[in-house]
Amino acid sequence: MGDILFLAHRMPFPPNRGDKIRSHHLIKALARLGPVHVGTFAETQEDRDHCAELSTIAASSHVADRNKPLVLAGIQAVLSGKSVSLAAFHDCGLQYWVEQTLAANAIDTIVIFSGQMGQYLPDSFDGRVVIDLCDVDSAKFEAYAEAGIMAWINAREGRLLAAEEEWLARRSDVTTLISESEADLLRSRLAPETSAEIRAFGNGVDTHFFDPQADLPPSPFEQAGPNIVFTGQMDYAPNVAAVERFAHHVLPKLVAAHGAHFHIVGRAPTEAVRELGTLLNVTVWGAVPDMRPFLGAADAVVAPLSIARGVQNKVLEAMAMARPVVLTAEAATGIPARDGEHFLVARDDAAMIETLESLLEGRLDGGAIGANARQFVADEMSWEAIYEQVGELVRPSGKNSRAA
Template sequence: MGEILFLAHRIPFPPDRGDKIRSHHLLKALAELAPVHVGTFGETDADMAAEAELESIAASHRLIRRTKPLALAGLEALASNKPVSLTAFDSAALRAWVSQVLSERPIDTIFVFSGQMGQYVPDDFAGRVIVDLCDVDSAKFDAYGVDGTWPRRVIDRREGRVLACEEERLAHRADATILISSNEASLFSSRLAKRDGTDIRVIRNGIDADLFDPANVTPQRDLVQARGPQIVFTGQMDYLPNIVAVERVMDAILPRLRAQHPKATFHVVGRAPVQRLLDRAGKDNVRVWGEVPDVKPFLAAADIVIAPLAIARGIQNKVLEAMAMARPVLLSPEAATGIDAVDGKHFAIAESDEAMVQQALRLIDDTGEAIAMGHAARAYVLAEQSWPAMLADLAGLVGRGKGARNAA
């Protein structure tokens, strides 16, 4: 058996956000099958500080700090008729490293994590190519192009259009294309101009239920000592769908909850909150925490974890994490996509703002129901969403399992 080249748009360490959690577990699983060479980017000091962890698992690696301004990536995209998503992650240094690894090592499989990295697969590579798109990014930009404001919606429409072409190219280039849920796989297939010659697979996100175990977590003292219901949202807070979801809670849900529970407090927990969220911190029972060392204490102390996302591609790690922590989760239908749990038993789904409020009030007022839902949620995660179960078919997919074909 040969070796594996793993290309990821963000370093899979530390595994502290949705895409990095997925790439982290994929990389660990691949490293158990064969030597893995990793080419990736870092964006923050924490990313770059995690290089030692990457070195401990990779046979070799190249970590490049991504500093290209978005405006420059946009100009390059216009000039080349490429998606901004690709030009933002285009690096001559990484291309040179990939070429060197392919010439010096017996690479028989290239595993591409996220569509931005497909540009590094040489046309003449004869081995196996696996592309994990995670979700359909072009569809996300299409949605932004409908709902956004000018001129951003014009930019997003273009990005959705040209990115869809790149996604289709990758689907035909790859031996298999992975999506994060059956819904995303069906959506992706429906958007292909030509489906023949593509192999669309599903690998769902898992959860580290030992790490997210409420028995081993001390709840955040500030929330425990506070009076009134504590509502928590977690996520990357410069990501537009998260921003919109948080503003929905602030504007349409929290005020109605406070009409009956004046001490109800909404906690926004996650790195890089944008200024428009910071401007609301400390007002109307809203706390914006920004980046915290660990989200688990906030989940453990929450009366309700809320995820009212209007745009949600794939499976939401924030939902699985809260469920693993045995918390009652109130979420939109979009945020529940890809999680085969039962509404009313494992979590509570509500579509409209009014339904969100009524569901929240019921969970606040009926603590027995809330506790039972949390216990059922954790039991579901343990039985259905562990990482080993999710990655059981990975070996065969990359040509290391029983009956795997010779890609070359």
């Protein structure tokens, strides 16, 4: 049994945002199978501070600094005819390390996490290749373009990423995505003659950590409530749009009728997000050391996303904390839970207002929905259940080569 080379576009430690959570658990599952060599990028000093933790799992590692200015990546993308996403994650030092690692170790499997890292896959490698795209990123950029967000730039990015995704699907032994709907979407975008194995490989949640019965700090909220919470990376455009939508179009009626408070919790809030903190009963918390007290003290958690790809970790975490979650259909994608039993899907702003009012007024039993939600994720979407699938992806039937 040979070694595994794992390439990820973000440092898998600490697992404090959606993609890092997924790569964190993926590397832990791979390390159960054999020696893992990890090439990745650090974006912050916090990432760098976890290099020692990475070394306890990895047989060897190379952590490149991702400090290339976006303008430079854009210029390189135009000159090379590649997407900005690929140019932003191209690093000569990491490329050299990959070549040296393959030469020095008996690596029979390469696992690529996120399409940006496919550029490091050598044409000459004839072992098993697993590519975890997570989401169909090209579709996301196309949606941005259709919404008029930097239309020309995002249309170009979507077109080039679509070509890259097709190449990666053809190059790999198996390509995984975060949900069956994402897998179906990729299949529908491949040329008819493309021969590729596409599978859904779901996300999980750490139900031991996200546990309402755990010994948690007291509620961070000064007001008695009702308190409504949104969590997420707050420089991510769909999250920004979601909280702006909720603060301007949903919250005012809940404030007038119930004195509701809206709490935006998550790292790196943009200026637009910080400005929401000037609105009545809106608090922008920014980064917090532990999300659980905020979730545990929430009367409801909302995910009013208009653009969402894959499985939303924020939703799984709130469900694990036994909170009633009110979300859009987009945010519910990839979570095989039942509307009305495990969470509450609101089709538009008016429906979100009505659903939240029903919760706050007791016409919907938030406690029962939260308890059902916790039981569902514990049974169906724990990381331990997901780990069992990794061995089959990497080494099916105990065989290790492309010829298998």
